[in-house]
Amino acid sequence: MLSAEALYDRALTLSNSGRHALARRALAAAEERTRDSNLLARIAGTRCYLMLERGDISDAEIVCRSALDSSGLTAHTQGVLQGQLGLIELHLGNRREALRLFGLAVESLDVDPVGAARVAMNRGNTLLELGDPAGALADFDTAARLFHEAGLPDTAAKAKHNQGYAALITGDLVSALRYMNAARDRASAASPVDAAVGNVDRAEVLVAAGMPFEAAAALADAAAVYRARRLRLRQADAVWRRARTELYFDPPTARRLARSAERLYESHGNESGALRARAVVLRAEVRSGGRSARLEADLAGTARQLSRHGLHDDAKELRLVLQRVRVRRGGDSGAREALRRIRVEANAPITRRILAHEVRAEAAQALADDGRVEREARLGLDELAEWQAVFGSVDLQTSAAMHGQALTTAGISAALRSGEVHAIFEWSERARAIASHAVAPRPPDDLAVAAALTELRGLRLSPIQTPADLRRELELRESIRSSQWTSLGSGVVFAMASxxxxxxxxxxxxxxxxxxxxxxxxxxxxxxxxxxxxxxxxxxxxxxxxxxxxxxxxxxxxxxxxxxxxxxxxxxxxxxxxxxxxxxxxxxxxxxxxxxxxxxxxxxxxxxxxxxxxxxMLGGLFGHPVTVPSSATRWLADRNRAASDDRRGTETVGFVTGPGVPRASEEVRRAAAAWPTATVVEGPDATTAAAAELAAEVDVFHVTGHGRHAAANPHFSGIELVDGPWFGYDIERLRRMPSTVVISACELGRSSVGWGHEALGMARTWLQAGARSVIASPVCVNDDDACEVLSEVHSGLADGISPVAALAEATERTGIATPFLCYGSGW
Missing domain, CATH: 3.30.420 (Nucleotidyltransferase; domain 5)
Structure with missing residues (x-):
């Protein structure tokens, strides 16, 4: 028969792994087998935690305070109970009192490193809510060290994960991703609840990175886990966070979810949580165009209540939204008041700084001051560009453009109203630069990424995919994508051409x-x-x-x-x-x-x-060589680079042919015949490794194969070779880039559009990686047409004419109008 101490230890293990029903049974059994006042008090403290997780805050507080009043308690037991009472106060929204209790608990638990580490974790979370991420980072670091020294790597990983969340609060998105990625497998392995906790925090990172759809899905999954286990306060938190996320793309859904979270919080006496949810309800109304006097009054009152509860960051953000409503309601006077009142700290989160510029721009527009509109939009986008410049991932840079969407639209509209061509050109370039402002370095060699890409190719080759295969494919895609996010950018921002x-x-x-x-x-x-x-x-x-x-x-x-x-x-x-x-x-x-x-x-x-x-294929452009760069700035830069490195007529040339494409071999053989020498890789030799090796050695690279554009993440667009798809992520890893790339594959000139202005696709992946010109099609192409036109393109390239001219002449000579386009500099 297990002793009471052993049963209590088992209850702690079960509780920490999210198996709360079993933990309650173990506590009941332990309670029956002891009369030790200290052990009984600790049992009561753990029972309080389980009650708290179910949302029974009032009962938990009564039980905890009663246990603390017991006589004969040791300092250690008092510390355990003070830590639990601090957690209760935190759930009630009494952050300062929670902080005081956590401090007392840490002092009393100096002989219990694991207990002290758990309290440090809770104190760190409290400091985050009080706007002190530096203090929180210190507590999480202490907790991680103590857990590691105690031989608890999974719990140490949870502390590291929390360090990532604290880094996110400071605006250091790359460090946040690094911490969370490093901790993810261990921190989420213990139970579905632990996995849900990780997904909730990671969703915050995804929103900051400009990926609200992925974030909303993760939060919906987490809320379902909490609901199934009757963890009502955690469920409320996940629903509230999802509501905030839905603000970006579905305000009515955001309002509905926020009301649901508000009711959950209220039913468990969490007034501060209910206030936060109420703030999202009001923001959703504003996003939907609301401007009533009632809405203005509700915003002002809720902001005051948030401040009284110590939620100063939430209050500051809501006051910016209040100024937006006053601009809409007050005409010139409301706009002037907004411009006078809006003040944001230089170290405020990037999203709040962007929001401030948005509201000022809206106020300036109400005053018909388009110069001020452009100035505010310009300042906000410059701040966003500096933030994006630390990202080493093109994918991340592009997604983060979400935060500049409204300012970009405001700037374009103001410039168009002015009719001034210099301003219109500037905003044309800014609209493109929002997704590619920064110089993205070549990703570092990563054996884990290479292995994941190889495994993903193998799964794609399978004619029948099981549910387990599909789950594994999703895991691999997420692993590959997130590993790229943690690389640092150059910090260099492109200067836009005038x-x-x-x-x-x-x-x-x-x-x-x-x-x-x-x-x-x-x-x-x-x-x-x-x-x-x-x-x-x-x-x-x-x-x-x-x-x-x-x-x-x-x-x-x-x-x-x-x-x-x-x-x-x-x-x-x-x-x-x-x-x-x-x-x-x-x-x-x-x-x-x-x-x-x-x-x-x-x-x-x-x-x-x-x-x-x-x-x-548009009739007005017949007879015109046409190239499609991502921006005028990039076109000019590539043109200047081409002028300093012109090897036309002396290039090295390579061809790769994937399986299953009618006339592919004929296309390549005819094209290769135009050149004095050319390397052709086809049949069983046409692997992704062979393609990568050849592409890195030649100046003109031509690949033929079945292609598919992946709209959800264009870096997973691919060309089918014998061992599976050759992905956009593979292209980024090439040690050297050809100057001209010809892609004879359907759809791989297509781009996915994110947030209204920027586009990302396989052709752009080659250009971002360093190619100067890419010939590809945005849609399906008939195999016979591709064979005829592209073999003629190489006749022109071999004669030393530019890619754009070669494509135009090939179209004219064959009389075949195809959707093939030249992307990039063109010549």
Whole structure:
């Protein structure tokens, strides 16, 4: 028969692993087998914790205070109970009292390192809520050390995870990810509850990184775990955090979830939690356009209550939202008051600083001061760019652009209202730079990432995937992606090119057209060497539905259906392309005599809403060499780099052919014949390793294979080779980049659009990694057409002409209009 002490120890183990029902039984058994006042008090303290987890705060407080009043307690037992009472006060929202009790507990537990470590963890969480992340980091570090010295690596990992959360509060996203990734497997291994705790904190990191959809899913899973185990306060916390996350993309859902969290908190006497949830309810109303007097009063009152409860950061953020409502309600006077009142500390979280700039910009717009609108938007985006510059991951830089969406739109709209071409060009470039402002270094060699990519390829090769395979694939994708996030960036921010810089670089046969989308206006900025103008375009025909229908027609067109169905598809596609041509190209040609001249090179810089448009198939561009860079700044930089390293006609050339593509071997053999010498890798030799080795050795690299664009994360777009997909993540790992890349694979010129302005896809992955020009298609291409056109492209490249000219001449010589585009510098 187990002793009371042994049963108590078992109860602690069960409690810490989230097995609360079994823990309660062990405590009851221990209580029956002892009359020791100290052990009985500790049993009561652990029972309080279990009651607290279920939301029985009042009963837990009564039991804990009663135990503390017991006579004959040792200092150690008093410390255990003080720690539990501190946790109760924390759940009640009494943070200062909780902090005092935790301090007393730590002093009393000097002979119990593990007990002291647990109290240090709770004190660290309290310090975080009080806005002291430095103090919290110190407590978490102490806890991790004590747990490690006690031989408790899993619990030490939880402390390391908490260090990551504290780093997040300071704005150090990369360190937060490093801590959490290092601790993730151990910290979440003990139980589903531990895994849910980790997911809740990691969701905060995902939101900061600009990935609210992933964060909301993680929080929904965590809330379900807590609900199943009747951990009501933890459930309320997960629901509240999910509501905050949904604010970014679904305010009505955010409001509904926040009300649910508010009710959960109120039912368990947690007034501060209910206030936080109430604040999200109000913010959701503002996000939905609310501006009533009742809403203004509720915001002001809730902000005051948050301050009284010590939730000063929440209060400061809500007061910024209050100023936004006053701008909407008060006209000029409300706007002037907002500009006068808004003050934000320089070390405030980036999201609060961005929000302050948003509200000031909205106030300036209400005063018809577009200069101030642009200034506020510019300042906010510059702060965001400095923050992004520490990220070594292009994926992370792009996602974090979410935080600048509203400021970018405000800046574009103000510039368009001004009609000033220098301002319009600046905001055209800022809209692109928001996702690629910083110089992203080459990711470091990582054997674990290489192994994960290899395993993922193996899973993709399997003709039938089991549920276990699918779960493992998700785990691998998450592991690969998050490992990239923890690399540090260069800290260097690209200087944007000026309008004069770009115009000076244009010759008499080149025109640059930058399209801007403000949310309700589509405008083309046309730049020539000695001329600049804007062209107002209609907004109809460029929405998500229209583009999806276009892509569907293009995919069917590539299948060469024939018969009545084929005729219907061809007719539909022709009409769609004509409408796009009339909307996007014909007005530009009418406004620019130089652009309308046959043979003029045209540089097109599209916004995210035009991602995937097959520009080469628009009638107005026939006879024009067209290149599509990510921005004018990048185009100019790549052009200057190309001028200093021009090896046309003397390049080394390599070809790789994946399996299962009709005429692929013919395409490659015909293309290779255009060059004096060329390396061809095909058949069983065409592995991802062979492709990587060849790509790093040649100047012109051509790969043919089945391709698929991964919309959720374009770095997992891939070209099928014999051992599986060659991913975008593989491209980033190449030791050297070819200058020109030709991708004969469906969809791999396509981009995923994030937050309205930036786009990320396989073609851009090559360009970000260092290639100067990429020829690829954003949609499916007929295999026969690809063979004919791309083999002709190499005839031009071998003769020393530019990639953009080679593609234009190949199209003209074959008479085949394909969706292949040149991305990047083009020449």
């Amino acid at each position: 309008l004069d810089d770009v115009r000076t670089s244009l010759d008499d046969r080149t025109v640059l057209v930058a399209y801007l989308w403000s949310g309700d206006r589509l405008v083309a900025l046309v730049l020539e060497r000695d001329f600049a103008l804007t062209v107002e375009l209609g907004a109809d025909g460029v929405g998500t539905t229209e583009r999806a229908a276009l892509f569907a027609d293009l995919d069917m067109h590539a299948a060469r259906l024939g018969g009545a169905l084929g005729d219907a598809v061809e007719g539909s596609l022709t009409r769609r392309l004509e409408r796009l041509d009339d909307l996007l190209i014909r007005p530009v040609l009418a406004a620019s005599q130089r652009a309308s001249a046959r043979g003029t090179k045209i540089v097109i810089v599209p916004p995210g809403i035009l991602a995937g448009i097959p520009w080469s």
